[in-house]
Amino acid sequence: MKRYAYYLSCINESMTKEVDRSIDLWQKDLGIELVKLHESTCCGGSNLEYVSPKHFALVNARNIALAEKLGLDLIVSCNTCLMTIRTAKKKLDESPELRKEVNELLKKDGLEYKGTSNVRHLLWVLADDIGFDAIREKVKVPLKNFRIAPFYGCHILRPSTVLGKDDPLDPTTLDQLIEALGGTTLPYEHKNRCCGFHTLLVAEEESLNVAAEALKDAIDISADFIVTPCPLCHTVLDGYQSKALRQANIQKSIPVFHLSEMVGLALGYTEKQLGIKRHIVS
């Protein structure tokens, strides 16, 4: 059983509880154990970085240091948390002065940022540590009847200087996972594009236009559902779907699954167990 520290994303603790619930169901099936970091805090969600770069470094040095204390890599299942914490890690690793300043504070909490734990997305663990061949062998209910539109979301891909796992403009990891689970992955323009989440409250019309274009693209290729490794993308593409499509005058709809739910389905768990019934679009 390979162990990892697991970062608790704010959105998975509130609106998209089904993400952690579904991972809890199948983690042992795939030979991994995720140790939840109940002391971790909000990463700042791609905003704290410019509100206060110093607090941004402190908060995320602490998040990573909690994993380092356990001697484990930090696993994240929200794209924006991933990008945010990795950005902080890069800044800390590149600046001894910043590391020193932050560590002087962390010392008072019995913590130290050393830079020894890697920060990775759950999708990367599935791809690199467990491996698609091993996953293929564990599949109980192949997704063979499903034509699936992978929607990567931005912050698992870009900026590539911080993420670096996939080609930021032509990713394949999620496609490979879909195929390992027995599904058919569909090529379409929006698979590596944006969902519009980060401007929903500031420029709603623009955000909904962005979401509608992505949804329309997936509908046009006759996908059975969209799958995303990011709960923020899910929130827009599922929660705001009817509003976005109404604004774009599109009558159809399309279900949107979390990565963790798609894995759970293929491993034999029911929609009810996985929390799929909590989605807005069914």
Place this chain on the structure above:
Amino acid sequence: MTGATELHTEEKRDITLRVYRFNPQVDSKPYFDDYTIQIEKGITVLRSLNYIKEHVDASVSFRAFCQAGICGSCGMRINGISKLACTTQVWDELDKCREPGIIKIEPLRNMPLIKDLIVDMDPLVDKMKHYSNWIVSSMPESRMGMKEFLVSEEEFQKYDKATDCILCASCVSECTILRAHKEYVSPAVLLKSYRMNVDSRDAIHDIRLGELVKDHGVWDCTHCYRCQETCVKHIPIMDAIHGIREDALEVRGVKDTSGAKHAEAFMADIEKKGKLVEATLPIRTNGMVWTLQNLLPMAMKMIMKRRTPPPPPLVKQTKGIKKFRELFREMTEHVKDEQQSHKK
């Protein structure tokens, strides 16, 4: 066949350039023309297009000048991604083709089309004018020519990268929000605005910043990083966008716009709870009236599905919040001290 000949044939291939064609004065709709030509390894997309124009079809229209990645004229979408034709090797594009051996060439997006691969740059230039993308000298005219403006190395570092921009408009073409709303300021204009605003010789920082925080300005960027990822000069454009936002929060305060209020909410929640209080984020960003008008129908659906975020009292504080808060507040003191010493 000898080894040398094999190598020779390997390095030369028939390749098709599938070129977007549209002359609004003649054509009712756009179409693609396929030009299959023999291309040697080492040839750029621009040289291939020049060959087609000279030897196959003189009517194909595109802009190009320096052929060396300096002038920024030959921006176009090659296999779907905006880049310069003159610095793009045909060979490098072969494994990116949707159909083997066929390279798709299209005009830049998010700008009006003039003909074939030529787009109208005027809307971009108009935005550069609107946001005063130049230095207005802080030196009185009477002193001009009498004294040098000295710029420190430290200051120059702030905009060194931004000055690499050649206005090729690749970032404009790839911008998510510009595609969603044509009035959006656009990444290139934000980059230039940042570059001017951090220049100590400039006199209109506050006026420019005032324009940047309005509707369709800096707060509308959705952090997709496509601009940065496709920048032909590898400029960290998002650093500039974050830089403007950081400046706006410092100079204009955290209650200035919905964008500023939204960003500040993260800071406040982390200090208070260690977690984001999502339930009140729309209200804190846009006020109660907006929230009721815009989000009530969706909130009802979410209640039915039991996916509403918990109200503030039910958001559990992070374990160890007291100690965390002490560190957080101590960092606030560090930041204040730093700001004080900068002012001195």
